[in-house]
Amino acid sequence: MLSRAMPERSRPSTALPGLTVADVERQLEGRAEVLAAARRPYAELEKALSGRRWRRALTRRPELVPALVAEAQAVEEALERVQRRAVQEAWPDDTPVLKAARELSARRERLTRLARRRLEVLTVAPEGVSLEELLTRLDALVSQEVRWALNPGEVLVYEAVAQGAQENREKRFRAELPAYYGWIWCFGLPATLAAWVLAPPGLKSLAIALFVGTGMGPPLWDLLRSGHAKLTSERLLWKPTFGPLQEVRLGTIGDGGVRVERTWDLRVEGERRWHAPALRDAAELALLVELHRQPPLRGAARTGVRLDSVAVFPAMLGKRKGFCVLGPQGLSFIPEGKGPQALRAVTGHPSALRGFESDRVLDALRWLPEAEFDACVMRMVEATGGLAWSRAEARYVPGSPVWRRIRIERGSLTLTGRVRWEQQEAAERLLRDWPR
Template sequence: MSQSTRPRAESRSERISNEDVRVQLEGRAEVLESARARVAALESALRGRSWKRKLCARSSLVAEWLQHAEAVAEAQERTARRAEVEGWPDDLPLLKTARELEIRKRKLTTLVRERLAPMVSVSGPAVLNEELRRLEELVRRPAPRSPEPGEVLLYQTEKMLKATPRQLAAWVVSLLGAFGGMVALLFALLGHGPWTTGVPTTLLVMSLLVLLFRSGRVWLTSERLLWAPTFGEALSVPLESVPFGGVWLESALTLRVEGTPRVKVPFLSDSRYVATLVALHSQPPLRGLARSGVKLADAVVYPAELQEGVERRPGWAVLRPGGVSFVPEGTGRQVLSTVLGRETSLPAEPGWVLDQLRWMSATEFDAWVARLVSVSGGTSWSAWDGVRRGEEPLWKQLRLMKGNQVLVGQVEWSAQAASERVFSFWPKSSPQTER
């Protein structure tokens, strides 16, 4: 029977025309042709350096593609099945359209993945419609160049003229390192020695120019990390989009955050500190607590040194109505890992972590401080346990003594009033020396 029907199928395929196929597909031919035009337009918009601007300018491209995606997939499947079953000739114009559409879809899928990968974390096989929708959301999401009203500010970079000497020194050193090699290579290519009189001047000029037009400003709020470069678009990374381990230092002054979108902040002198804060406020137990805008007032965290005989242990002290605790220096990673509940490699300072715990309630704060003192090998003194306070004024030095141990530190001027308030809770019978 197959031998008798085969010639009829072949003769029919010879006689079938493109118009016959269009009629048989009941409108699916028009669906394929429209899809080919749309995929070509999308591919064109996503190519070139100004692809974001072009995609935003043609706002309906993605919406129209996604709107007709199911119909296009169904038309492709039906066309391919009927062509195989009915033996349509390969040179039919409609089949050429179907093949071109499939090729362009594959190219578009690859292109969308290339555009999306630098912005967010992607893995596994590329899925065109899902990733195209995600890409458009990222491109069209407006990123403010300053925090929104109602957000609680956790950190902000200072403007150039207000930068501290340490920050300026860090920027200059980083820039000299970045440009020194390029300038030396340039002079070598020109046949000059590496230490000609023009080199220091050139390095200085280039450093000053980049300092004036550096990466911009960084804000960390209760909701997001915001980076507004001097030139280019701002990037806003919601803290809830940052996974555990999604914060790291690419170099001493370069911060990377694996959120949605990804962000790389260069020339950030406080990169270690900002990385620690992002890691803390993007994960439990601190995630979302800063939205209250209320930090524990009766807790003062300050740098201190624990002295006992000739032994000196630098670290951080926590002054509370119930007493004082000490966490030694060099335990920052251990302290941060304990709070986050998982191991982290961020080079944190214990004091940074302790201070951020002040967003918790008093009960939670004291429990965490006790735990961190234990894991770090620190110590705690109760205010009711014979602790004496030295005679020095707070603005000069805070000296606390218990037996042959002495805890010496200096409280910032902004924390003087809070420190005095904490001491007002200490027992009057405690042998404090009157000032």
Template structure:
């Protein structure tokens, strides 16, 4: 039996390119066209300005996806037939098919890397799954303006606040000028003491400029976290998409990383710990979506206070209401948050942050949440009919409430003064 008869194909001498194309029934042409699409897509995703280039070619990913099933089928059939029929290794179509498979692997790894820079990923890389997700994320940048019904909850400032009139371009030019001056002075090994002092000053300024350019503005709304860096595009993470464990705080650098439908890296934010805690609160019940109403509870005054019982003295936060006052001790923020959400956290939680956010709830829910926090933290809750308040010093100086031998003292700032006086007037007379 001849070589051609045994393999069902042809010998090296007898197998022509026309034979291969005829046996593949148009699949060779599919593979040839696919090579151009793979090359174009790899070139775009591999560029430094890959997001801009991808937006400039809106047809690129849909076209690749439209042809992907045919290309996969053609590639599998070509490689399988080449193996069954023992095609020579240098058969042009076989060489092209193997090269296309390698390009596909490299493109898959590149697309996964680009996707991972924008959002959390899991599982094995898959171009059919990763490309449409990547294209959607790039094509729809986050709007900074609030949507109808969206309420601003928190507006964070960068650690080293630059003037709002200084643009990123000015900062970049300033940083470049400083570095050029530093290099020029270093090149002169004989500069005097005055030059050394100037160099020291410049080396102090440069880190500030670097941090300022890497920082930005973080806004927490009723629906999402919006991060607008000084340089780069804004990023928005829907609160509903943030899973348990999706909030990471670096207290040393004041960075917050959030992994949700998108990934946001909030850098060098002065209020980074507070932002992390508020994200944890608003991503889940009972506060998830509570701020959409846009109304905060008014009949409450929250202020720092000290509870004295005998010789024991405990600092904390007082919560004054029309029907009484609650006290939560200092240093129990994590327990208070867990009492509300049922989720343990390692974040540095301040009780005041939690209490202020509870004001987005209706009054009955607010009181129920405070009661849970009091129980979980070993605090106290006094009814207005059991406690006594007597007017004396102005409330900004001292609010003194007693029950038996226990005394709760504190002072409110000017913004809470009117509310505090109104609440205390509503208490039962003679209390």
């Protein structure tokens, strides 16, 4: 920065005796006026960014950043000119224009650090960029409107812990308010109550406070961290109970930009930082974000149509647990415990995500056309050590409703399973044409 290059003290004043302050400023050809005019906008912006409600301050004063950036080149040139003249002509330290230049340079340094810190809250701040670049990017992110409602042409993929528009309220409640405080209610409250009963009279008020804190503290803490997640064909959104709405566009998320911490703490980095701190199904949402941010699923949900000519359900092949994909031409079996391998087979890239099974990947692939879906499933079969049977070489053994049991045989091998109610119709339609 300019202030680092500027000496702390100029050489003793030996040159240009009798030169007045007005003479010095006149020789600077208007640069002293540039520095004087810059003091106020720099001070106002520093004050705005220093407060706790800095985002609101920038929104209320949208002219602050553009005004400073517009004059940045003139200010930098004036600072350089003053620095050079001060060294060449050995200006005294108390020369007003030199003092003003040093103060402004110091403020620019503080403002650069402050702008970087504020930008790091919203996104990853690149190294080696100027103050003006930091401020421009910060201003753009703060002023950008974030909409919870879907934009025209945008399709809902996942909401809270529900797939599509169907919502399991009980599961959503558990997801938004993690249940670990149940252990405290089961063990902490009885212990605290016992302490209150056994406490001396002088300590009973303390025991009551401990009782209330133990009972109300954990759920209150979780309520403060709770919120509502939404994944669309274009964006990932988080609406916390308290705090600003968060958004990140799927196309801006890079490799390694999706991670889960402490089971339900989901963090995403793209054009913005995105953080949902209390989402029970964080692993499932992380998987969907990882799939929808890149090919082949990138943008596939824009059609709003999910493949209904297949059925995916838990199954057993002999004694092996896994998942079956039942289609018009045959079936595929993916062994259990192969989620990461299945994900890599689809995207072509390794991922650090864990805690999910292959059926979640298969279900997400239903946004693809049938040919692309089949190609992805075959790659998953090869990558996970699964198998595939054509309809012609296997036979369906009827006898039970598909929601209770499906049995398909091929030679000495038997595959069994059952479908959930939402795929019952598809499974019945597919098995109607199978050999028996």
